[in-house]
Amino acid sequence: MTGRPPLLALDWGTSSVRAYLLGTDGAIMDTRAEPWGIMHTPGGDFAAAFTMLTGPWRDRFPGLKAIASGMIGSAQGWREAPYCEAPAGAAELAAALVTVETGNGLLYLVPGVRRGGKTPNVMRGEETQILGALSLAPDLEKDSMVILPGTHSKWVSVHESRIMDFTTYMTGELFAVLRDHSILGRPAKAAQREAGASEIDWSAFERGASTVRDSADGLSALLFSTRTLVLAGLMEPAHSLDYLSGLLIGEEFRVARPETQRPLTVIGDPALCTRYQRAAALFGLSAPRLIENPCATGLWRIATMAGLA
Amino acid sequence: MTGRPPLLALDWGTSSVRAYLLGTDGAIMDTRAEPWGIMHTPGGDFAAAFTMLTGPWRDRFPGLKAIASGMIGSAQGWREAPYCEAPAGAAELAAALVTVETGNGLLYLVPGVRRGGKTPNVMRGEETQILGALSLAPDLEKDSMVILPGTHSKWVSVHESRIMDFTTYMTGELFAVLRDHSILGRPAKAAQREAGASEIDWSAFERGASTVRDSADGLSALLFSTRTLVLAGLMEPAHSLDYLSGLLIGEEFRVARPETQRPLTVIGDPALCTRYQRAAALFGLSAPRLIENPCATGLWRIATMAGLA
Numbered sequence: 272m273t274g275r276p277p278l279l280a281l282d283w284g285t286s287s288v289r290a291y292l293l294g295t296d297g298a299i300m301d302t303r304a305e306p307w308g309i310m311h312t313p314g315g316d317f318a319a320a321f322t323m324l325t326g327p328w329r330d331r332f333p334g335l336k337a338i339a340s341g342m343i344g345s346a347q348g349w350r351e352a353p354y355c356e357a358p359a360g361a362a363e364l365a366a367a368l369v370t371v372e373t374g375n376g377l378l379y380l381v382p383g384v385r386r387g388g389k390t391p392n393v394m395r396g397e398e399t400q401i402l403g404a405l406s407l408a409p410d411l412e413k414d415s416m417v418i419l420p421g422t423h424s425k426w427v428s429v430h431e432s433r434i435m436d437f438t439t440y441m442t443g444e445l446f447a448v449l450r451d452h453s454i455l456g457r458p459a460k461a462a463q464r465e466a467g468a469s470e471i472d473w474s475a476f477e478r479g480a481s482t483v484r485d486s487a488d489g490l491s492a493l494l495f496s497t498r499t500l501v502l503a504g505l506m507e508p509a510h511s512l513d514y515l516s517g518l519l520i521g522e523e524f525r526v527a528r529p530e531t532q533r534p535l536t537v538i539g540d541p542a543l544c545t546r547y548q549r550a551a552a553l554f555g556l557s558a559p560r561l562i563e564n565p566c567a568t569g570l571w572r573i574a575t576m577a578g579l580a
Numbered sequence: 581m582t583g584r585p586p587l588l589a590l591d592w593g594t595s596s597v598r599a600y601l602l603g604t605d606g607a608i609m610d611t612r613a614e615p616w617g618i619m620h621t622p623g624g625d626f627a628a629a630f631t632m633l634t635g636p637w638r639d640r641f642p643g644l645k646a647i648a649s650g651m652i653g654s655a656q657g658w659r660e661a662p663y664c665e666a667p668a669g670a671a672e673l674a675a676a677l678v679t680v681e682t683g684n685g686l687l688y689l690v691p692g693v694r695r696g697g698k699t700p701n702v703m704r705g706e707e708t709q710i711l712g713a714l715s716l717a718p719d720l721e722k723d724s725m726v727i728l729p730g731t732h733s734k735w736v737s738v739h740e741s742r743i744m745d746f747t748t749y750m751t752g753e754l755f756a757v758l759r760d761h762s763i764l765g766r767p768a769k770a771a772q773r774e775a776g777a778s779e780i781d782w783s784a785f786e787r788g789a790s791t792v793r794d795s796a797d798g799l800s801a802l803l804f805s806t807r808t809l810v811l812a813g814l815m816e817p818a819h820s821l822d823y824l825s826g827l828l829i830g831e832e833f834r835v836a837r838p839e840t841q842r843p844l845t846v847i848g849d850p851a852l853c854t855r856y857q858r859a860a861a862l863f864g865l866s867a868p869r870l871i872e873n874p875c876a877t878g879l880w881r882i883a884t885m886a887g888l889a
Contacts, residue, residue: 389791389795389805390791390795390797390801390808391805391808391811391812391814392808393808393811393812423804439804439808440800440804441762441803442800444762444763445762445803448758448761448762449757451761452760452761453757454753482698486699488747488835489749489798489799489831489835490798490799490800491751491754491831491832491835492699492749492750492835494750494754495701495732495750496700496701499699499700499701499702499748500700503694522798522799522800526797526798526800526801
């Protein structure tokens, strides 16, 4: 090796942890993953998990510096890294890193971001993905909107490389609880027991998204149409969950009203992101750019800003 | 007895059945209730349940005529009474009664009401309660809005004694699944385990309703504030479910935008209806009139129109 030593970067969330060995230009040299999220760390022993996960790399590169983002820096994690107030970018996050002694050197923890107001909001882990996405697509840095779909889907407004404001939609969690525990899930479950799991029905998804787009009704009322359309014989029971997904994702677009001139990016699992690209088209928007996993790039950016790499 | 014989009227829903013996003026002479809703009828034998429930009255008044509303007239009930299309009032419902032979004479089943459109909607049982409410408060017949809170909360527009249009909000079911199965329910459940069940905290309820009233965000995003306000130390965990209830009921008022000049009525359990009266005040509306249980009166009205009483 010549030049600076590599950097150890961890994406340590609730359900899993992924470790990256990053080269001097930030490129991924090696990666390891374990299902040791903070709720599932063996024995709750973060130090032991860290040692097992990264030992071979640290043997090879003594004094390796390490940085982590995600729930590992929450009150339930290894040590709490207090939230940065928005607006926040790489400089603010780098200045607010918190350290924890691992027994094998310091681990730097990236703080989450908070914005106040009547309905305050927080993110932890997403801030790092967003900064990674901005590195991967520098034309997004000036002014753009970044979507992070999931259990708690986030729409984040970016200006001059900083997180300015954001909104969280309970899309994924609403979908799951309504599918598994409400009257809306029953027809589809019965149909799926008969037919087995099936591909997404895009026409049902788009019907849901366009119903929200064209209606003045609120979400709580529109959800009920998932049931009544089946009852009225106007929708196949097997398609009703794709319709429900379309309603919930369509609601994000209806409420967020993204401006057509702002570039739109979606970060995450491609299958889920495809739904957002389809919905964007229905709302007259260009397809959001897909960035699958920018976390390592974001950790590199923050570490560089902090002088760790 | 002089004059016409009494009428047997049944409010037969999903979870329970209530039977009324109505005098010649429609007044309740006697009542009986059993937990024999259509999903819980012993042996699924509606005829046996009917015989057991009403036998003593039919012995006393041979040839007693009988009418029922609710899910007993659904496809999962005794016999399906096809929906009347809205607009529908007592005349339309009376003309569409369906009969079933009970083994002890005919039982007349009141149909539900349907309205079409892109998000079609149905009610079954509520139509009878609404007609009862209009009999009990004739000043509502000309033009009013009737709210029936519950699992699937309904807002019904009434004009010239007919059901014109209606919207269903999944308020009660959303509240239950979010309380029992989502991240929003956890802080309150932990707090209640410590402190025991508590009274409603009206300031938390009103905070939720006014947050919806004053926000341009959609429900899916506002729901998340139930969590972030607790995380930020701005709301007691024990109060978070009252806040959630305020959000969901506030959303009904925000979307329905009831016109201040239309009388507003709320039918149902007084404790639940009180929440709607509180929310109405926050939206600058007069307190909705509370009508607790108008079903027997509604069955009498439809039976009279059909010449059964």
